[in-house]
Amino acid sequence: MKIDIIEMTPTKAQFAITDTNPAFANALRRTIISDVPKMALDNVEFHLGPIMDEKGVAFESVSPLFDEVVAHRLGLIPVPTNLETFNFRAKCTCNGEGCPSCTVMYSLNKKGPCTVYSGDLEPIGDPKFRVKDDLIPIVKLADDQALLIYATAELGTGKQHAKWQAALGAGYRYFAKIEIEGSKCDLGGSCVRVCPKGVLAKEDRKIVAKHPEKCNLCNSCIEVCDAGVIKVTGDPSKILFRFETDGSLSAKEVLSRGLKILEERFEGLREQISSLED
Numbered sequence: 001m002k003i004d005i006i007e008m009t010p011t012k013a014q015f016a017i018t019d020t021n022p023a024f025a026n027a028l029r030r031t032i033i034s035d036v037p038k039m040a041l042d043n044v045e046f047h048l049g050p051i052m053d054e055k056g057v058a059f060e061s062v063s064p065l066f067d068e069v070v071a072h073r074l075g076l077i078p079v080p081t082n083l084e085t086f087n088f089r090a091k092c093t094c095n096g097e098g099c100p101s102c103t104v105m106y107s108l109n110k111k112g113p114c115t116v117y118s119g120d121l122e123p124i125g126d127p128k129f130r131v132k133d134d135l136i137p138i139v140k141l142a143d144d145q146a147l148l149i150y151a152t153a154e155l156g157t158g159k160q161h162a163k164w165q166a167a168l169g170a171g172y173r174y175f176a177k178i179e180i181e182g183s184k185c186d187l188g189g190s191c192v193r194v195c196p197k198g199v200l201a202k203e204d205r206k207i208v209a210k211h212p213e214k215c216n217l218c219n220s221c222i223e224v225c226d227a228g229v230i231k232v233t234g235d236p237s238k239i240l241f242r243f244e245t246d247g248s249l250s251a252k253e254v255l256s257r258g259l260k261i262l263e264e265r266f267e268g269l270r271e272q273i274s275s276l277e278d
């Protein structure tokens with residue numbers, strides 16, 4: 001099996017795997033979606049009763065949205081995650097009570113009229129946990145309205161809730177094998193014009209597949225070819241894999257953690273097999 005990285009940015013990965021099969025690609029896809037953990041806000045406490053500002057003016061602790069909706073929106077904000085230092089809260093040495101190894105606390109204190117953004121969440125303690133996407137709108141506050149919130153983030157997986165899903169839009173497709181029977185081709189060129197990805201080109205009085213890696217197997221070229229000389233098939237041993245992240249983890253971290261989880265799972269299986277008597 002061979003991997004060729006086509007694109008690797010902090011939030012996006014695209015790579016080709018050769019000498020593989022769809023079962024492996026799908027195992028990787030499912031693992032990075034549902035098993036790679038990340039931090040997300042899970043417990044949100046709303047201050048009830050009047051909120052005073054510095055001048056002693058009282059604001060009502062309400063917003064136009066139900067508290068549940070605000071809490072849900074806060075839960076979906078990408079929270080910076082360090083998988084090396086954080087434990088799952090239930091498995092932490094604090095026995096789930098919450099400590100710096102499993103929990104990050106945030107506060108939010110805003111008074112209307114204003115729009116509350118994700119960037120208004122202030123980490124209590126280390127500023128490195130400040131939310132990177134600071135312009136995600138949460139709620140608009142009117143005059144005299146205010147929000148005072150304390151929230152805690154903890155590790156979870158996509159299996160529990162989509163807010164803990166580390167990889168987004170994870171998917172793969174086969175590389176295309178494009179065959180053109182040149183002798184019967186009438187060189188009309190309609191296949192070149194119809195291809196939405198610019199895969200085909202007319203060169204030296206024949207049609208060639210210039211960028212087969214861009215082909216998404218849409219079959220438009222086959223439909224438009226009057227001579228019926230184009231054959232496009234997917235190659236299940238060469239797979240183009242791509243996914244994005246919400247910024248909580250880098251794409252590289254998600255990929256390497258996903259592969260590690262798969263490795264551990266098979267290792268556990270191997271140990272069980274080796275303990276069997278012959």
Ligand SMILES: [Zn+2]
Pocket residue numbers: 089092093094095096097098099100101102103
């Ligand atoms: Zn803990």
